[in-house]
Each structure stands twice: as C-alpha cells, then as structure tokens.
Amino acid sequence: MSNNHSNQIKSQTLNSQQIAAIQCTEGPVMIIAGPGSGKTRVITERIAHLMKIGVNAENILALTFTNKAAKEMVKRIHDITNNHTTFEIWMGTFHSIFARILRAEAATIGHTSNFTIYDNEDSVKLVRQIINDFNLDKEFYDAKYIFSRISFMKNNLLGPIKYEKHLELLEEDNRKNKPEFLKIYTKYCMLCQQSNCLDFDDLLIKTNELFLQHPQILQSYQNQFQYILIDEYQDTNKAQDSIIKQIGFKHQNVCVVGDDSQSIYSFRGANINNILNFKKVYTNVKEFKLERNYRSTQNIVNVANSLIAYNKHKIEKTIFSENQVGEKINLIEFKNGREEGDKIALIIGNLITTHTKKSDHAILYRTNSQSKMIEDGLRKRGIDYKIFGGLSFYQRKEIKDIMAYLKLIVNHNDTQALIRIINYPTRGIGTTTINKIRDKAEEENKTIWETIDSTHLDNIKITSATKNKILEFKNMLKELFECINHNIFDTIEQVSEKTGIISKLKNDPNPENHNRLENIGELFNSAKLFSMKKNSSLINFINEISLDEQVESKNNKEYISLMTIHQSKGLEYPYVYIVGLENGLFPSQKSMKQQILLEEERRLLYVAITRGAQKVTLSYALNRFRFGSITQAEKSLFLDEINYLFVNKLRKQKNYNTSKLKIPVINNQRLIKIKKDERENYRKDIKIGLIITHNIFGKGEIINIDISDGNQKITVNFIDYGTKILLTKFAKFKIIT
DNA sequence: CGGTAGAATATTTTT
C-alpha cells in the first residue's frame, strides 16, 4: 500500500525544504510534515545522513509510533547507507525501547529483569478485583472507567503520591461519587509492583522516574543517545515528552517530526500541546514545514484544507498539491447502513472490473462495528476484502491462556496470569478457594504463587481434597518452570499438553474449538519461526508479543482494505471511501459535547480524506442499525464545513430496489416522527459563546450545546453559580449578546 | 465447584 507512495516520491528529487530538514542535524529541530509530504523519506534520509557524517548507529535513538514503521525505516536506511551497523540504531516504539532500558536497569526500580507486561485486559481485570475486594458499589466504580482514569493520570505523570496532594482531583472524585479512587489507584500500583509486572503506561513512567531519580544512569543514556528523533510527535504524551527532555538535555539534538493536524490519539493520553509548544520549551528551535503534498489531487487537498480550517488550535501552514486537479470528491446519501454497504461494494465492483486493482481501494470507518454492513455488501458481490484490526491474534482467549502459562514460567509472580489459569482447564480450584488463597496472600503480603509455594498454604482453611488439587497444580507448574531455557517451541508444546488445554478443546464438542485449535497451531508456527532468530529466549518471545501485536499477513492476495481511520494513519490508497459520516457516529456522541474533542474528530476526518490519492468518496446513511435497533441519523456536521466547490453531491439512485431491504419500515417512520416533534423544541438562536442571563443564576456564557439525547441542552458558565446544564425547553433565560 | 441462562452493557479509537 505504501509502495505507490515511495515509488512516486523516489522518482522525484527532494525539494529544498526537505533537503534543509535532512541536513540540519545539530540542535532542536521541528519538522511539520503535512500529509503526503514525504515525511518517511525525510526521516530515513536524515538518519542516513547522520551516519554518513560519522555518527555511530548506536548513538541514534529513533522513536516511532509502531514497530512495523520502525522495521520498515531501518530497512530503508540500510538500503541507502548499505551499512550493516544500521541495525544497531535504537529504533522502535517508545514502549519497546523503554522496556529494553528498564530490563537493563530493573533492579534500580524494584523489579527484576524478567518482569512481564500487563495488557489492558489484565489491567482492567485487576482493577475489577480491587473494586470487589474493597466492596465498592459497582454502580459508581466501573472497572473500565477507573482504569482509564488511572492510565490518564499515569500519562500525565500524576502517580498516587502526587494525586493525594492534588485537592482538585480529589474533589472531582468526590463529586463523581468515586471518593475511593485514590485507594484503588494506590492498591493497583502496589499489586503491579508486587507481581513484578508493568502495564503499558508503567513502561513510560518508570523510565521517567528512573532518569529523574538516578542522575548517573540518566547521564549514561544522555551520552549514548547523541541524536534523538521522534516520529508522530503530535501523538506523544506528557510522560514520553518528559523522558525525551531528560535524555536530550545534554546534546539538545532532538528532532521531532509530525503534524498537529493529524493528532488523533488524545484518548490514550496524547497531548497535542507537545508539538504546539515545542518552540517555547526548547531554545533555538529550527522549524521546517513540508507543505507540498505529493500524494493527492488538488481537489482532495482543497477539501481537506477547507475542513481543517475550522480548527482553532493549530500551527499555521498551507498544504498544497501540484498534482492534477483530479475528480471532485463524491458525497453520497443512503437510506440506511445496508444500502451504504451495498452501493459502495457496487461502485468498487465496477471499478475493479475496469481499470483498478482491489488493493487500490480502502474503506475507512469510525468504529469497528461498522465493518459488518460493508462486509455483507462486498461478500454479496464476491469481492475479496481484508479487515484490519479488530481483536488481534494475540488477544484471543485460547492464545492468551497459553501465553499466561508462558508468562508464569518467566515470572512466577505474574498474578493476573496465574489467576487466569489456576482453574483453566478446570481442575477443581474454584472462586471460593482462590479467594481464600488471595486473602492469605494479602495477609502475609505475598503473591499468590509465593503463598501456594510455601507453608502458608497449610494455614488456609480448605479441605484436604482441595489442598491436594492445589499441590497437584503447583507441581505441574514447577515441571513447566523447568522448561525456561528450552527451545520455545518445545516449551509451548509442553504447556499445551501437560496442562490438558489441547485435549480439553479436542474433547469438547463446541464447534468454535476447531478454530481455537487452529489458532493454537498458528502460535506453534510463530514460535517455530521465532526460535530460529538470534535472541530466541522465552522472555523475548513474550516481550515481542506483548508490545508488537501486529501479525503480518503472508499472502499476497488482492483485496479491498477495511479499517478504522486510526489504523489508516500513515497509509495511502488511490481510492478511499469514508463511510458513516453521521452526527453521533462521526463525530462520535461523546465528542460532540466538547469543543476540544470535536476538533480531534475533525482532525480524524482530515486524516481520512488525506489518505486518498486520486478519488475520495464520503457517505452517510439516514438510518442506522445500532445496538440492535434502528436509529435515525443526520449527516455529520463536518459535511457542512467542507467546501462544495470541490464536491460532487450525488443523489441516491431512484431505481435502487429497496424492497430487498428487510428493515421494518413502520418502526422507522415512528422514530423519525418522534424526532421531528422534538426538533421543534430546539432553539435556533443560541450559539456557543453567547452571554445570557438566567432568572435565577444570573449572567453566564454558553460554553456548549448538546442535542445528543434528543433534548437540546446548553452548558452555561455562570459568573456566580459556576457551570450548569440547562434544558432549553424549560430554562428561562434571555440572550444578551 | 461447575455450568448455564439470563441480565447487563456496550460502540470510539490502541501501544
């Protein structure tokens, strides 16, 4: 997919801005790289240039957004330099590079180098356990929410100790009926530490702490990393930025590359201000703007520009294309999601029988669940497609089960792994027993494994039958632990046989199990491949799987690509279809309530449009099947923002046969009717930023308008009463300005 | 303790 791009660029000579950015090696550098501006080439050429002027590969630190990008770049740099030391560049994601550093320095942060990594599922389960243990009301303490708040705090470098001193945050918790948040947070961190486990965020914040608290260690890395380069800087968070500041402090050779208009990961802590404020934080920053788009037609660039102009927080730049003007962008309205999938498939079907390949086309959507309707349409026409993302191979239950055993072999104290498999396959150790063991472990301040593997087990009130089952389990684990230095393929074989996972799946008639066994077979294959590599220890295998979950597809088959817009970042296709442009879906429900989030959704659409090289098609449906029922939809507000000079508005075809569609029309009409009635209650004269006076609360400014649940609500910041949400139907107020 | 049926909940996005 990116081949088109590289070919196109390679045939061009570098422009003056690109050359300047490549050659400016000393001091802080910021490269603002618009979509399709040859960013990857500039990065690879820049690193190649560094090596050419005599910088050692091991003195270069290059951080990328995905491991896949890192691998590709290393390969390209190698192609340019033809220097085998290229492979010694420290290039990878923040997470994988820092995991490597932390393993080397584990003792300093109270861990051992065999620590294992909790993924989000592990983390949420742990939070859920803690909430249960504290007997907290589940209505107010939702494990997912609590974990996301923990993650947010960590990414903003607010550990439990700092949190405790932060009165505003504590007050916020009280207000939200979550006064025990800090207690959960503290316990969570304690249990991770005790289990010798790090979660994704720990990989960042522990590195940050390591450097803060141990100047001599920091110094050695400062000396090593003389040249630092960060790709996709717009999507870094505070923790990442802080680490870079520390490592880069000595040499100041920090080069950040990114595009603020493509910042789309704030939900996981990315802070767009890192890039917006870079020039203020570092001194003597040299800034380069890559504004020429080599990828897309002028029409596509113009539409994208007209949209992003609505964002206030951005770095000024003018993206332009000198390619063909190209076709206008298509905008199509559909009756419902099914018709959307059907017609898009029809359009693509026609194009691939004439002059395009399947791989020229990509369908992008906001949420994974939208893929279903599209799939149906494509399948009906027999068009091959591939869905990217969804739950990855390594997140499947059967794989995670086996991985849990493997993690335990490496780190006996990985409690989440142990709890996962202590009774899988079932061996008569149920929840009551597990809870008793956990209580004892808590009492003795030990992990579950330490408790099982000690005389403490004798002090637990359980029947001797149960106790024997635990002992049997313990002995089986100990046998497995012996495998630690075996070939990993052999280890996995031992695990799947000794534990009885394979025989359980074989004997159980559930038809799903066939697939599961096949997946386990896949795991065997990847282990075999891995065991042929240089550093094929079990811990490296687990590490790689924990941090690099992408599985490469090996077949070169032709297919249409289906993916979320987030996943399309960095890619490009001649033909791009962006579906489901409806309020509440794109922009998402939640983001419609906040200006900042809305700006991010707008950037997301900007990213989507700029994936397209020749032709972009936008679409929306008036009715959409969601959560098991039909809901009425209205076209996305973004569609009112784009410049229609560059858009071709297509009406739905008249003779399209809707009788095939099995959607209960009566239901449909009713929904629309209700909605219409409600609409009449909407006040059209209110706007964000207006000053109003309320008969009780006095003067205030409208800071938000929300119509998401059918009622028009305004959020008003009152001078004397603070922020209030009012229903415009009932509230008595007058507009002043 | 184990299995299952029915309830509850979710749809943003992921290293």
Add this chain to the structure above:
DNA sequence: TATTCTACCG
C-alpha cells in the same frame, strides 16, 4: 446485536 458478567441450581 454481540459479548461479557452474575446469579442460581444441580
């Protein structure tokens, strides 16, 4: 709708 969680009975 699809998935995951909880409560209850054997």
